[in-house]
Amino acid sequence: MSKPIGLLVVDDHPVVRDGLTGMFARDPEFAVLGEAADGAEAVRLARRLRPDVILMDLRMPGLDGVSAIRELAGQAPECRVLVLTTYDTDSYVLPAIEAGATGYLLKDAPREELLRAVRAAAKGEPVLAPSVAALLMNRVRKPAPGPLSPREVEVLELVAGGATNRVAAAELFLTEATVKSHLLNIYAKLGVNDRAAAITEAFHRGLLVPRQPD
Known part of the structure; x- marks a missing residue:
């Protein structure tokens, strides 16, 4: 046995x-x-x-x-x-x-x-x-989320720099609603729920690069 x-x-x-x-x-x-x-x-x-x-x-x-x-x-x-x-x-x-x-x-x-x-x-x-x-x-x-679009990267760069939705909208000549829509798409693609997590994940993936001091 x-x-x-x-x-x-x-x-x-x-x-x-x-x-x-x-x-x-x-x-x-x-x-x-x-x-x-x-x-x-x-x-x-x-x-x-x-x-x-x-x-x-x-x-x-x-x-x-x-x-x-x-x-x-x-x-x-x-x-x-x-x-x-x-x-x-x-x-x-x-x-x-x-x-x-x-x-x-x-x-x-x-x-x-x-x-x-x-x-x-x-x-x-x-x-x-x-x-x-x-x-x-x-x-x-389930297909993997696609990469961020150039416009989404621009929005995320501004947000990472401390810009509010209103400031980002003015900078990019968009409406606040459009900026919010871009942010929601960014969250979905990065698998996160808020802007802080999106910024962290974007740096982790190399989508954002830390600014060098002047």
């Missing part, structure tokens, strides 16, 4: 940990090596126990799941992390996968689906909940 798949269960809710531990304990194919209530404890236990698969919640006090996944990628890279959470939005899915998670499942997954996912994760095979797979597919299909 092959060696059982070693598991580490990470969740800040004791009831969830108990439920998962009990479920896997009934199957000789798996062995729960330990439990952790937060990300920091998960990293410590993973270094010591070297589980094959870590079932990782994301929202936890202290070190959260995504931060723990990043640390594990450097300190215990042989441990596969299978996220098990209730959240399937961009703000949770993408950071977790980028941090190094092998799979991403939701807590309402049926028992057999979870068992299959752990088996696959132990082999290094990616596992995604259907809603998560659809989300990632939609992001891949």
